[in-house]
Amino acid sequence: MLRSLRKVLPEKGRAAGAFDVVGLEWAEGVLEGAEALGLPVILSVAPHLGGPPLKALAPGLRYLAEAARVPVALHLDHGHTLEEVVEALRLGFTGVMLDGSHLPLEENIRLTQLVVAVARAYGAGVEGEVGVVPGHYGPEEDREEVLYTDPEEARRFLEETGVDALAVSVGTRHGLYKGPIRLNLPLLETLGALPVPLVLHGASGLSSEEYRALVARGIREINLYADLALEAARVLKEAQGTYLETMAAVKEALKGLSMARMRLWWG
Numbered sequence: 001m002l003r004s005l006r007k008v009l010p011e012k013g014r015a016a017g018a019f020d021v022v023g024l025e026w027a028e029g030v031l032e033g034a035e036a037l038g039l040p041v042i043l044s045v046a047p048h049l050g051g052p053p054l055k056a057l058a059p060g061l062r063y064l065a066e067a068a069r070v071p072v073a074l075h076l077d078h079g080h081t082l083e084e085v086v087e088a089l090r091l092g093f094t095g096v097m098l099d100g101s102h103l104p105l106e107e108n109i110r111l112t113q114l115v116v117a118v119a120r121a122y123g124a125g126v127e128g129e130v131g132v133v134p135g136h137y138g139p140e141e142d143r144e145e146v147l148y149t150d151p152e153e154a155r156r157f158l159e160e161t162g163v164d165a166l167a168v169s170v171g172t173r174h175g176l177y178k179g180p181i182r183l184n185l186p187l188l189e190t191l192g193a194l195p196v197p198l199v200l201h202g203a204s205g206l207s208s209e210e211y212r213a214l215v216a217r218g219i220r221e222i223n224l225y226a227d228l229a230l231e232a233a234r235v236l237k238e239a240q241g242t243y244l245e246t247m248a249a250v251k252e253a254l255k256g257l258s259m260a261r262m263r264l265w266w267g
């Protein structure tokens with residue numbers, strides 16, 4: 001069943017999985033996992049990853065979400081323009097993120113206010129971001145430096161935009177880690193006092209203990225892509241069957257991985 005992003009985020013102490021999917025077999029694997037666990041789930045599409053065009057993928061995802069026996073939000077992850085947000089909403093997405101985290105705070109607030117106004121008309125939820133989680137800008141403009149979320153900026157952003165979920169930067173990075181992970185849990189503890197579900201980006205490669213510590217302090221949505229991509233690539237490398245058998249194996253592997261993470265994050 002397709003639901004607004006606002007309806008699938010749990011209370012503090014639990015986190016819903018938000019899985020970036022780049023193909024229908026990915027979505028099917030994740031949804032089968034969520035159904036097996038009886039948990040709500042978020043299917044995200046991040047255009048910068050370079051999967052199929054939003055217009056091509058959206059109808060299939062929408063069909064799968066509506067047919068699912070658990071609440072499913074369809075979410076635009078890291079939208080870059082207002083046009084992209086509007087396109088996603090028109091295609092039936094129930095949550096949108098326009099990532100203005102790299103902009104000056106004033107501009108981020110102004111842009112996010114526009115997104116909230118448009119999304120409300122569609123009954124969709126909005127995720128904003130303050131602070132920069134590095135690593136998703138691609139090889140040319142990759143940023144290695146973590147810009148931790150400033151609690152005062154986050155509070156102001158929240159008050160002035162009214163977003164439904166807030167992505168924060170507390171030491172994680174997108175993609176695969178090249179060095180040690182330095183989570184700033186005291187900062188997250190402070191941010192966790194804000195009256196909004198917090199979202200974790202750059203969640204691949206963390207340990208069970210790290211996930212638990214993050215969820216205990218207010219992370220209520222966890223985005224995952226890199227670990228799924230690694231798992232899919234592993235299956236493809238080892239594949240010996242037909243194309244369809246291989247795709248079925250990818251789906252099963254992603255189901256298994258997403259289930260393990262959902263179980264851990266939900267607590």
Ligand SMILES: [Zn+2]
Nearest residue numbers: 136201202223
């Ligand atoms: Zn992200």
